[in-house]
Amino acid sequence: MDDTSAVRVLAGYDGSLSAGAAIEAGAVLLPSAHARITFCWTPPFASEAIRRRLRTRTIGLQDLVAAIEREGAAEAEHIAGTGVTLAQAAGWACEPLTERVYGGEGFAIADLAAKLDADVVLVGARGLGGASAVLGSVSDAVAHYTPRPVLVVPYPLLSDERADLARGPVLVGWDGSPGAQLALNTAQKLLTSRATVVAAVADDAVDPPKAPHEFLRLPAHGGHLTPGRAVAEGLATAARERHAAVVVVGSRGRSAAREILLGSVAMATLHHAHRPVLVVHDPAREP
Structure with a gap:
């Protein structure tokens, strides 16, 4: 290149x-x-x-x-x-x-x-x-x-997490939104040599939205957690189990205070994934 x-x-x-x-x-x-x-x-x-x-x-x-x-x-x-x-x-x-x-x-x-x-x-x-x-x-x-x-x-990073950087796939959080689609497209553009795993977090009562190709269905973690934190925990667990090099999430472009109060997936993932996180902003949704 x-x-x-x-x-x-x-x-x-x-x-x-x-x-x-x-x-x-x-x-x-x-x-x-x-x-x-x-x-x-x-x-x-x-x-x-x-x-x-x-x-x-x-x-x-x-x-x-x-x-x-x-x-x-x-x-x-x-x-x-x-x-x-x-x-x-x-x-x-x-x-x-x-x-x-x-x-x-x-x-x-x-x-x-x-x-x-x-x-x-x-x-x-x-x-x-x-x-x-x-x-x-x-x-x-x-x-x-x-x-x-x-x-x-x-x-x-722990030694196994550093090892995952060299050979692990990219795990993309999926919720069916335009922001999730943009996050997936961006990951595939930037990390061209990596396999991509699409993961949707949902409880048993909700069908996760359709993804562009085969995806993982992950259980939401813990009823006491905020929705964003629960999704982040699900993504973090899947990333660890599949030795992902990077976790990719979209951001809704909210203000910092509102994101923290609502437990946004992007911010919760940043603090709990324990491996690199790629946050992709959707310009169409920026305030």
Whole structure:
């Protein structure tokens, strides 16, 4: 595949172990992609140790502020360059991209994805549980607000989950909606070399909607769970049992607060699948 037809990846990287693991996983799942390794930084970015050193080498406040900005930009470029080195070692063709922002790294990545017409956005998640998992993380913001497909890689993955990345199928959640159809089409376009398993979660009293081809019927898990969480648990169990490399779900494009309150399938799957999740937004349903 040449550069003109390669999948265009915007990969968020901040120097953390989770970001590095996401790049490694992304290179396995999308081996022929061209990636922009992106670090968003907020001034003043230089560390306290650097600021102390600069205070002894600058004259006046303006000189100090300019020096801190300069060193912060240089450190941001160094971090992005480190991500490029990691991505190249994993087999990707890539280039660094640094973006100066004033808070809201997740929103900045979402905006960049639209401007650069990325085919997919890649981010790592630290695998937090409970309230800390749904409030304020960069990966959640990216998944909520990016208009492009978002591949979220949890950290850490267990050894068998890492092994599944190389050879596992793609598990697509199916509910018969246009969003589910778009998610299926997107998965088949991005992950062309993978077998696709379509899975519908429904209780015994409900017939799952027809799928484009043969699909799995999965039982809904636990009456005490929200509908979204119950579906997510069903998908997570099926993904584990079938050694899926990725779980793919559509998103209804609701606001963050409404998605959390309603227990959306996309957000619940992100926090409970314990393997990479591709969230596909349907532009026709965006507010």
